[in-house]
Amino acid sequence: MDYNLFIIPFLKSFLVAAGLSLALILLSEKIKTRKRKSSRHIHSKKVSRLGGAAIISAFLISILTDQNLVITTQLYGIIAASLFILAVGLWDDFWKLEWKTQLFFQICAAISVFIMGVQVEYITNPLGGVVFLNLGKYLIPSLLFVIAWLVIMMNAMNWLDGIDGLSGGMAFIGALTIFFLSLSPEVNQPPVGIIAVILAGAALGFLIFNFYPARIMAGTSGAMFMGFALAALAIFAGTKIATALLIMAIPVIDVFWVIGERIKAGNPIFKSDTRHLHRKLMELGWTQRKIALFFYAVTFSIAVVALNTRTIGKLITIVLVAVIMVTALIIINKKLSSNVKSKARAS
16 A cells, blocks of 8 residues: 555644744734633633634645545535534634524525435444434434534534633544544545645644644634534545544543533533533543543543454443543542532631
């Protein structure tokens, strides 16, 4: 296999993303572009929110200029949706969209790529066989699955983008995992591998300036795009939903845990707060760098397992990761509660 098929697009995407990130940092400083206030983000006040423009631009430029990629209808759908996410995300980055509006646009993006052919015809049954979702003219099950899958992944990555280096690093590991998966004998899809390394290059080029202390952040546009791209690539790579779910296990489980806590507290599900795992770890005294490296290490370990197990093994791993993470969250909550009580008694 000619590895230049993958090295060249990776380097191109990396260099474009890094160059654009630096240019946008300088532009933001010159025109005094600053982030809007958000209780979910703790980045420096001087950080630029234009990272999404660098990531998405690098991704699209590299795809459109790669001579080994055929721009299919499905890929046109991904390109169009990426531009749509960029526009909506930048709108939220500077003027803040209500969560209902964001969710509406996320569903629109999912429906648009479904119409363009990004569909899930079946999912593998861990106990054997497959479950068909695309039942001839009855496309509703497949459509609902694609909407749910893309929306969950977009929000999981978006909510993860709360501290320096977290979303970009996770996207980089996820894209590399899908790259190696696409070249495995049972998948054998070099075009998907090219798209995956382009995404990895864009994430890494951005991460250079996003790792602590960050000078630029992904923002809503970049974070939503990275979640969207990973979810779409999982469908492209022979419907490897379980693999992508494993890669994103920490943020996805965190999403459902946070939603549960908000419902229990009587708060709106999509209202920003500090209930996320990375924020709780910071309350325990972890640094941003330590949290990011911890997430990387756990995700990398899970990715290795995902690449070396079949469906039933992935299911067992997902269950184990969920049990471990829920247990850890319970322990962390008790520790934080104990710390609050101790401070109250001391005062």
